[in-house]
Amino acid sequence: MTTAPNSSGPIVHIVGAGLAGLAAAVRLTQQGARVRLYEAAAQAGGRCRSYDEPNLGVRIDNGSHLMVSGNHAAMSYLRATHGPARQPALEKVEYRFWDGATGRRWQVRPNDGKLPWWALVPSRRVPGTKAADYLAGWKLMRADPLAPIGNVLACSGPAWDTFFRPVLLAALNTEPERSAAGLAGAIIRETLAQGGAAYQPLLASGGLSPVFVDPALDWLAANGATVAWRRRLRGLIRADQMVTGLDFGTEIIPIGPDDRVVLAVPAWVAADLLPGLTTPTEHRSILNVHFRLDRPADMPRMTGMINTVGEWAFAYDDHLSVTVSGADRLMESDREETARTIWGEIAALAGLPSDTPMPAWQVVKEKRATFAALPEQAKRRPNATAAGKNLALAGDWTATGLPSTIEGAIRSGFTAADAILTAR
């Protein structure tokens, strides 16, 4: 339910219109606050957005984004912004895998209920694995949250190599052996432990912006919130731990005593704006290769690739995108060489003749895609209220307990909004 916004009275200024800022704006607007968003770019969505790719001549996403049905904050955000009449276009996809070394294909088929009997059925789990291997998930939930996963699990064997490692690498975007067990455990607690109905993978196969960004902007505009584009915050003017002005370089926005500020910018921007704030300092890259290829017949929307450079292939209707997580080793690589290597893998996966010429392609290297999910970095995540009396922090890097994800970003926005509403 939305309370009508006040036409006068205090304003909540939100800096950054990524998912964290949008989620904060939605929650605050729902509660009747007057909201003004400021975004450095000419579009919203931050890391989770679509754009027109000139090399391919089609609209693509800034990296394929997967979420699961148990992401309750994301679901609540989508319900609010799409409204009851407009269902978010999220497509259910399957856990399908292909081993590039052997050509073997398989599907992991969890059952819907809370009791995970699927792990007892050989045809529903990874070939060559035992039901007991899947207890790894339970161990992660019970582990010391700051222990590296390598201290909790053996990190070897078929279940690790072909299921846990690829899935954890995708979710944490950090080498799983060194990552904090608590971040993996949090995901498992909220998804796997809730039963298959909570870890149904969902893909915005028609594009990220039409699902996560455009409806939110429409909803905010219809409910009185405003967005100022190309406004890069250069400095916070502060007195006595209170923000008194937002310095955008060409313009200073005064912050009244009853106004509030949400800073929903990336960690390194927040650290610059707030000297002394402890934030994660280490990040991990993601590399995406996009090919202009109509979806080959019989190609699943999503395939986990094993023993290949590419890790996850996403077949959209008019292009194909391949993701490599924790891709720091590829950041200096020659783009065309990387595209050719991965194209060879895709041709084999899609059953195309090996001499099929590489179609139009683009390699996108996102150097600081996520914070590194390492124990020492997890300890550096601040709470929403860590930075001052009338200022709340939001962003996937704040202390959500989750790795850098859509769910974490949206949850951080809701938490920042709630902190402001409570204080008022």
Ligand SMILES: Cc1cc2nc3c(=O)[nH]c(=O)nc-3n(C[C@H](O)[C@H](O)[C@H](O)COP(=O)(O)OP(=O)(O)OC[C@H]3O[C@@H](n4cnc5c(N)ncnc54)[C@H](O)[C@@H]3O)c2cc1C
């Ligand atoms: C390639 C890639 C693939 C990913 N895949 C997945 C996935 O499969 N599943 C998943 O759940 N998550 C995935 N993620 C993570 C997900 O995209 C992020 O966790 C989420 O989008 C972060 O949202 P945010 O609002 O915290 O930050 P951002 O998206 O970074 O938003 C910050 C916003 O602040 C703006 N800004 C920055 N500085 C200023 C300033 N000084 N003044 C004003 N505005 C400013 C930026 O322009 C931006 O719009 C992926 C990320 C990448 C990069």
